[in-house]
Amino acid sequence: MTGVADDDVDSGTDVEVGNDFDSDDEFEDSDDSLPETELPADAEPLTCPYCGFDLPEETQYRLHLGLEHYGRLDEAEQEGFKESYRSENDALDRFRIIALGGLVLLYFGFLVVYALLAA
Numbered sequence: 186m187t188g189v190a191d192d193d194v195d196s197g198t199d200v201e202v203g204n205d206f207d208s209d210d211e212f213e214d215s216d217d218s219l220p221e222t223e224l225p226a227d228a229e230p231l232t233c234p235y236c237g238f239d240l241p242e243e244t245q246y247r248l249h250l251g252l253e254h255y256g257r258l259d260e261a262e263q264e265g266f267k268e269s270y271r272s273e274n275d276a277l278d279r280f281r282i283i284a285l286g287g288l289v290l291l292y293f294g295f296l297v298v299y300a301l302l303a304a
């Protein structure tokens with residue numbers, strides 16, 4: 186229903202505005218492909234200048250810019266993205282090692298419990 190309503194609005198205003206509105210149209214299309222998110226009422230989100238997506242933290246903002254709009258970024262922003270990406274990757278590696286260690290401990294814990302109860 187809302188898609189039909191949006192189309193009606195687009196066709197109505199297209200005649201009046203022209204090229205400027207076409208670029209807004211692209212932003213609306215990219216908004217549709219983004220996941221729906223909710224921010225707390227007291228949060229001050231950082232808004233993406235290219236697609237209007239709200240992000241709660243600086244790190245997530247830089248990651249979004251790099252992943253979605255890398256070609257449009259200047260050198261400093263690209264460097265910020267790479268730095269954020271590396272630190273995110275390191276954090277993921279740490280999580281994987283800790284998760285694997287937890288699974289190994291759980292496995293051998295159950296094995297020891299089984300060995301004690303079966304004896």
Ligand SMILES: [Zn+2]
Nearest residue numbers: 233235236253
């Ligand atoms: Zn964006």
